[in-house]
Amino acid sequence: MVTQVLKKEAGNMLPRPVRTMHRRGILRIALVLVTALILLCVRLGDLMLAKSEHYKELAYDLHTRERQLKAMRGEIQDRNGKVLAANRTVCTISVIHSQIKDADEVVSALSETLKMQPKDVQKKVEKITAREIIKTNVEKKVGDAIREMDLAGVKVDEDYKRYYPFGSLASKVLGFTGADNQGIIGLEVSYDEVLKGIGGSILTYTDAAGIELKNTAEQRVEPIAGNTLRLTMDWNIQSFVTQVCLELMEEKQANEVSCIVMNPQNGEIYAMANVPEFDLNRPFELPEGTTCESEEMRQDLLNKMWRNANVSDTYEPGSTFKTVTAAAALEAGVVTFNDTFSCPGFYIVEDRRIRCHKVSGHGSETFLQGIQNSCNPVFIQVGLRLGAERFYSYFEQFELLEKTGIDLPGEARTIMHDPKKIGEVELATISFGQSFQLTTLRLLTTISSFVNGGHTVVPHFGMAISSFDGTSTQKIAYPQGTHVLDEAVSAQMRECLESVVAEGGGNKAYIEGYRIGGKTATSEKLPRGTGKYISSFVGFAPADEPQVIIIMTVDEPQGIYYGGTIVAPKVKKIFENILPYLNL
Template sequence: MQRMKTFHKKKILVVFLICFSVLSFLIGRLGFLMLTQSEYYSEKAEQLHERERDIKAARGKIIDACGNVLAANKTVCTISVIHSQIKEPEKIIQILAKELEIPEEDVRKRVEKVSSIERVKTNVEKEVGDRIREYDLAGVKVDEDFKRYYPYGSLASKVLGFTGSDNQGIVGLEVKYDEVLQGEPGKILTLTDARGVELPDAGESRQEPVNGKNLHISLDANIQKYVEQAAYRVMQQKQADSVSIILMRPYNGEILAMVNVPEFDLNDPFTLNTDTSGMSAEEKQDALNRMWRNGCINDTYEPGSTFKIITAAAGLEEGVVSLKDRFSCPGFKIVEDRRIRCHKVGGHGAEDFVQGTMNSCNPVFIEVGLRLGIDNYYHYFEKFGLKGKTGVDLPGEAATIMHKKENMGQVELATVSFGQSFQITPMQLITTASSIINGGRRITPHFGVEVRDDEGTLYEKLQYPLGDQIVSEGTSETMRYILEQVVDGGSGKNAFLEGYHIGGKTATSETLPRSANKYISSFLGFAPASNPQVIGLCVINNPQGLYYGGIIAAPVIQDIYKNILPYLGVENDAPESTEEETEANNG
């Protein structure tokens, strides 16, 4: 009996010790939380009674070289409902459906959804938001917001790009410089009771948004407008599929204009600029992607004879050709077992290297390519930066599509030498040509110049240092001279402009498959020839009728230069006539 009592006492003692230990732990834990974690849990408790609404930051502007705002912000509203505060759901459904012009069923789903806050519609015009606010509907919130707005509509659409409903960049400069432009959103905090109803006397606290910075770019809206008009004009005249034009400063890579027509409306970027009848949803999305593509950087093509600039520069730099070297063109050149034709069926006959360039003679450039050889040609291809990308500050740049060195034979070398059997982007072509004529230094094409705030404070000056010396000053000077002769009396004579010395090169290339008989006409020209201040490239895709680059593309650049060279302050560099010359001309 005594033994049983002792046993029960031990059990009671064990239970007591366990309970005491647990209680001591809980008291200690409670003390720890109260003394050291009180602020943390106090914040947590407050958060349970706080409702949070975002305030979008104003996105930074995109400003052109003349101070014109190309991308701005428009005040809009976001309409939301708070389920726990709604008192007249049917009235709210009717009013919101009417004012927002959306089906009652869609509004009802949001009004009846049990959630802390439910967005009904974003990007609502401010006038509509103000009208809804005047109804003073319990449970309906109208918050002011920002929507991207493009004052010039479709101007430079494939360069600027646009933003989505979340105000983040989707394509173009908007996405490339998103971190600079987007800013930091703010918040509106309101207190609620245990049921989630806002306390009327508690007010609200605001964490103000930080607006994005402004991006200043090299593009000039005045030049862009004129170039776009010229592109539309030739596209309509030649019933072409598309036209792309780039204008750039060859000495530092600043892009003055980049046109890809047809363009699209930046304020309505999801509406196709073509007929959509009969298209499936997938086909429409594919069509949108094509509409948004920037052909100057996203697409590659066979450059044709404009690429002879690269072959000529490599040949001169390596010393395998000189200006006085003599050639004979019977209208073709046989390489291994292939008979490769010149564009002039009867041939050009005897000619020196300058005349061969003026005539855009394929056999001359095939000979230069063969003299260079595969190893040397690849060496210069890489040295000129053609194996990589230009680094232009736009997303989605395509790379050159070129034969692998081990797969390149004499025939491939011959065709590459005059710009066929490989593909390049217009941006890569004009960048490489710029680097050849500017004294020989590789440049990085770009739009971004500097970042400032609304007060004009400079935050960052964007840097694009000159790259490697790809050809000597002497070769660069010789190339400028040769290309001036092309315009002065050769295949590029339709780009000749009275009072200015212009250099350039024409091209006409056939697209794949060759049986389709579709062509790309192009012209690359720069001015003044002795000290280039601007370089332009016009690419016309699938023109109808006459399709030679010298006939339809060269006049486009000539017309553009006639109007923009004086605008840029490029002086007429033709020598003034002496009194004797004037009398002789009159006589």
């Protein structure tokens, strides 16, 4: 009885744990499924909402191919509209790996047509990228020939290459562009934002394998051409000035000859030459016969070839700087034209015996005669009368220590003594243009303010910017001039510098029927005693109301090297040509 009861109770109790375990298992599975479903929903939400744009872009990139189109760069024109920098249509050859059907045929055809090594082309063809450029700046007729081959996976897109109609003319002013059509030096880089335009694109659709879909039209976003830059430069004046500079360089076997022609009233530059120039259409080719031991040396030679000495190189100006000493002394009232001086051929300052260029001396002379004779002892005494502190204050007043602000890159700043370290010897040498350095552009700009009535100007090339289609034009504005010299003193400066040409050392620049003012200079290069000189002349006309000012320098002329002898006649030649041309 008891046994039966126990068996019955045991039978009733056995299924309960089993059912409980089943329920727990089902509950766990359900919990896992619900958790997975929640995670899946979160993930889907993340993909569809938070990251939808990202995956949309990936899908877009997978099914589209975009090729960039270069914008046509804006022209650069001279003041009369003559085109100095234009564009030629060229082609960019590229391949799309997924669309190539016969790689060997593509490699063979492109290497032969583009005159490239087959192995170089093959590397690009086999590279798995959305688009691989084989060669840029390909002549249009070559690009057309490749297009006619109808090679699967090969694309020919037309774009533009910079072209300079006059080759080397004004090369160091205009500058040039690189393979990407961006400016590298000169005005091309200064006005890059104005000239470069806005690029376009060609968009095509592909399947998942990258094969272009035949039934879909490509989408084009046309590029917007750059603006036209109108310069103050005059092609005729630039051409003639360059010719004269080349003549002088060849005659004197000089390293280089530089020249700037400017309007001293407003800073408009009519011409800026720095010969030898280089071919703007082949700017990376060194002069014939040049040898390079390394790529670094080659780049150094290129940088030197591209360098605009008028803007980027400093030099000791010599006697042309006596104009600054004269202007400061007249403004300060420490000298008059009639003050007398004695020149025995030298002047002793502290323990230094400083010679005059005329060893026998000029004897007794007035200050005006001292200017005409370019007498060092006279200017030493005038400089000492001014004193270091006051003289230095005039350097600041005349803005000699500042850059001119020209719209060309790479302008160098004046290298001057620390004012606290200017003793009497330094003051003496500064007074006649030695022991410091500045650029020809800085000196010309400063002298302009001495003869234009006393106001500063900003030398510049940019005159106006026009839209490509010519529908709108905007003049380029420059800062108003600062008054730095009394008008009466400016009139005195014009008078004394005119006398230098009419009666003094600048007489070889004299032109019958014209009033020319000017100043000569011959400065010995460092280190002293090497017999190497820089000869120069600065002149302006008409002397009573200057409209043109010119500075010309010759680096290391051979034989006779005096500025008044070799440079003044060349400036005279330029004046004889351009004054009638400008109706002056």
